[in-house]
Amino acid sequence: MQVLKNTDADRWPIVLGFFAAGNLANGVWMLTSPAHWYLNLPANIPGTGPLNEHFVRDIGCIFLMIGIALSIGAFLRPMRVPSMVLATAYSVLHAFVHVYDSARGLFEPGHWRVDVVPIYAATLLSLWLTVKLTREERARSHASAQS
Numbered sequence: 001m002q003v004l005k006n007t008d009a010d011r012w013p014i015v016l017g018f019f020a021a022g023n024l025a026n027g028v029w030m031l032t033s034p035a036h037w038y039l040n041l042p043a044n045i046p047g048t049g050p051l052n053e054h055f056v057r058d059i060g061c062i063f064l065m066i067g068i069a070l071s072i073g074a075f076l077r078p079m080r081v082p083s084m085v086l087a088t089a090y091s092v093l094h095a096f097v098h099v100y101d102s103a104r105g106l107f108e109p110g111h112w113r114v115d116v117v118p119i120y121a122a123t124l125l126s127l128w129l130t131v132k133l134t135r136e137e138r139a140r141s142h143a144s145a146q147s
Contacts, residue, residue: 012133016074019087019126023067030060044114047107066090081134088126095123 029037034056038045066087073083098119102112 012080012136013074015129015133016070016080016083020067020070020074023063023070023087025067027060027062027064027067030056030063034060043118044111047111047114048101062090077137081130081137084126084130084133088123088130091123091126095119 026037034053035051037060038051038056069079069083069086073080098112098115101107102115
């Protein structure tokens with residue numbers, strides 16, 4: 001029997017589970033109460049334009065799907081990298097939309113400050129975690145192939 005050292009512990013289910021929970025909660029909130037989400041998300045959503053409940057629900061579906069994918073990745077190792085790539089791809093594209101809309105003046109000056117943590121920092125964290133996970137999974141796969 002192999003005893004795992006603390007450094008060998010598999011923490012990725014916790015990481016993916018954490019991100020899954022956030023995406024699932026946001027998706028459910030958007031789907032069940034779009035007006036409440038629009039007015040109460042601490043990201044100045046009203047500063048981006050008028051409420052469109054249908055559009056909020058559409059995007060809620062995206063968050064729900066990402067949350068489901070991350071949940072699957074948390075439990076099924078072969079799905080970890082694909083689920084993180086999916087979540088990170090959405091996050092990067094979303095961040096680019098915010099940069100573009102800020103640069104063209106769609107948002108009021110200074111709105112970018114509201115986006116620093118929930119959009120830009122979260123995207124950088126997601127990128128870093130995806131690269132880290134991918135490298136670890138490749139190393140693990142390579143080590144398994146050699147034994």
